[in-house]
Amino acid sequence: MNFSDHSVHECPIMESMGFEDYFPDTRNESGSNDSSIYNLPKYKQPMYIIAIFVVLYVIVFVLCIVGNLVVCYIIARTPSLRDVTHSFILNLSVSDLLVGVFCIPFTLVNHIFHENYLGDVMCKVSPMLKGMSVAASVFTLTAIAFDRYCVIVHPTRDRLTVRQAVYLIIAIWVVAAIIMSPTSIVRRDAPFQFGQQTLSVCGAFWPSALLRKAYSAFLFVICYAAPVLINTFLYGRTGIKLWMTKSAAAPKACSNQTEQRSRIIKMMVIIVAVFAITWMPLYSCWLLEDFGHLTESQSQILHDYIYPIAHVMAFANSAVDPFIYGLYSSNLRSRVTDICRPQKTRGNVEARNNNNPEKPLAIGHKPQSFQVNLPTVDNRNMPGVSNE
Numbered sequence: 406m407n408f409s410d411h412s413v414h415e416c417p418i419m420e421s422m423g424f425e426d427y428f429p430d431t432r433n434e435s436g437s438n439d440s441s442i443y444n445l446p447k448y449k450q451p452m453y454i455i456a457i458f459v460v461l462y463v464i465v466f467v468l469c470i471v472g473n474l475v476v477c478y479i480i481a482r483t484p485s486l487r488d489v490t491h492s493f494i495l496n497l498s499v500s501d502l503l504v505g506v507f508c509i510p511f512t513l514v515n516h517i518f519h520e521n522y523l524g525d526v527m528c529k530v531s532p533m534l535k536g537m538s539v540a541a542s543v544f545t546l547t548a549i550a551f552d553r554y555c556v557i558v559h560p561t562r563d564r565l566t567v568r569q570a571v572y573l574i575i576a577i578w579v580v581a582a583i584i585m586s587p588t589s590i591v592r593r594d595a596p597f598q599f600g601q602q603t604l605s606v607c608g609a610f611w612p613s614a615l616l617r618k619a620y621s622a623f624l625f626v627i628c629y630a631a632p633v634l635i636n637t638f639l640y641g642r643t644g645i646k647l648w649m650t651k652s653a654a655a656p657k658a659c660s661n662q663t664e665q666r667s668r669i670i671k672m673m674v675i676i677v678a679v680f681a682i683t684w685m686p687l688y689s690c691w692l693l694e695d696f697g698h699l700t701e702s703q704s705q706i707l708h709d710y711i712y713p714i715a716h717v718m719a720f721a722n723s724a725v726d727p728f729i730y731g732l733y734s735s736n737l738r739s740r741v742t743d744i745c746r747p748q749k750t751r752g753n754v755e756a757r758n759n760n761n762p763e764k765p766l767a768i769g770h771k772p773q774s775f776q777v778n779l780p781t782v783d784n785r786n787m788p789g790v791s792n793e
């Protein structure tokens with residue numbers, strides 16, 4: 406396909422995919438678009454801007470990979486965390502890992518260079534994986550909100566089992582793949598003749614601009630607006646129920662259970678709020694590009710400077726989530742401490758406990774006291790994130 410036309414607006418395919426937004430304005434003083442006398446630079450931004458972008462993306466990438474790997478390892482290796490809530494949290498961490506591995510590096514490269522150096526496969530795969538990961542994350546957040554809502558607001562109903570949670574997670578990924586499949590269909594790497602240069606450009610070749618706008622609006626509603634509103638409603642109702650229960654709870658055991666549930670709700674509300682805030686700029690850019698009637702210069706600024714910032718903010722959501730888990734889950738914090746503690750220190754502690762002569766004496770003199778108090782100690786040390 407030869408895109409040697411001087412005016413990109415004369416080509417309907419290019420107009421529908423927005424190719425005119427990917428390159429600087431090449432019109433000469435007379436107003437005609439003459440790309441033959443224009444030397445297209447290799448980079449989209451000055452080097453100092455590129456350096457800032459690289460630092461930001463590398464920080465987010467490292468935090469995303471390390472944090473989510475730790476969360477996945479701890480949940481997978483800790484039997485007490487194999488419950489419904491942590492199954493969903495594990496799925497969130499897996500989706501965040503996919504964002505870190507397949508999306509962050511390739512998005513940075515595409516934001517720096519005018520030409521596509523990643524080939525046709527990554528042109529199709531990277532955007533689809535990014536979309537699938539985001540859709541799976543937001544659907545999982547909604548599933549957690551609904552599960553917490555049923556457990557707390559309607560405690561007499563049958564609770565979701567771990568097996569059912571696994572089936573639901575599989576269904577979430579299947580639905581996410583179906584929703585994002587058009588992305589891989591319309592995107593491809595294509596040659597673009599720009600004066601004397603032939604560039605390989607990764608673009609979305611939509612049959613019409615109307616279809617592209619309809620799909621953008623659909624994604625905004627199904628993957629952002631609707632889930633955020635549903636989660637807000639569910640956690641609002643759940644929070645009111647918890648507040649009423651906590652006010653009426655007199656026994657200490659009931660109060661502890663309510664406090665543990667409150668910590669789960671606080672953690673999930675923060676995760677949903679962070680998702681809504683960090684992804685809002687990118688969705689705003691998509692809607693602005695499709696429905697904002699931008700000029701060529703405004704489009705160029707949007708693509709070269711605003712999109713890279715909006716993307717790194719969205720990716721930061723995947724890097725922040727593990728730290729929120731650790732903040733509100735005493736189980737995760739204690740397991741991280743055990744992993745980070747030197748092996749020698751752990752061995753000394755175990756040896757000191759084994760060689761302590763007072764421990765067996767205390768157990769031998771007061772066996773009944775030990776047997777009675779053990780459940781009480783366990784209840785006091787219940788993790789901040791319960792198995793409900």
